[in-house]
Amino acid sequence: MKLDKYEKDILNAYENGKMEPKKPSKALLSKLSKAADNTFKKDKRINIRLSSHDLTGIQKKALRKGIPYQALISGLIHQYVEGDLIEK
Numbered sequence: 001m002k003l004d005k006y007e008k009d010i011l012n013a014y015e016n017g018k019m020e021p022k023k024p025s026k027a028l029l030s031k032l033s034k035a036a037d038n039t040f041k042k043d044k045r046i047n048i049r050l051s052s053h054d055l056t057g058i059q060k061k062a063l064r065k066g067i068p069y070q071a072l073i074s075g076l077i078h079q080y081v082e083g084d085l086i087e088k
Contacts, residue, residue, distance in 0.1 A: 042074070 003011065013019045024032075050058075055069075062069035079085045 010019070014021075058072060059069045062072040065072065076085070
């Protein structure tokens with residue numbers, strides 16, 4: 001992993017004992033927990049038609065990853081929406 005100058009300065013300060021991590025407050029932990037719950041909450045259902053070839057391919061890839069194929073599809077859609085998948 002490549003660090004920029006600011007990140008290197010922080011890492012060096014921590015490694016040299018000039019910084020000590022603090023435990024997050026209960027309020028912050030609660031806020032982060034609620035954000036995580038909202039992020040992963042699946043509250044909408046859709047129906048989609050796929051070709052047999054595509055569905056079989058998705059199922060094989062999901063099997064190799066050890067996850068349900070629906071989770072793979074959902075993850076791919078999420079990555080696309082967040083801009084983590086790049087179009088060719």
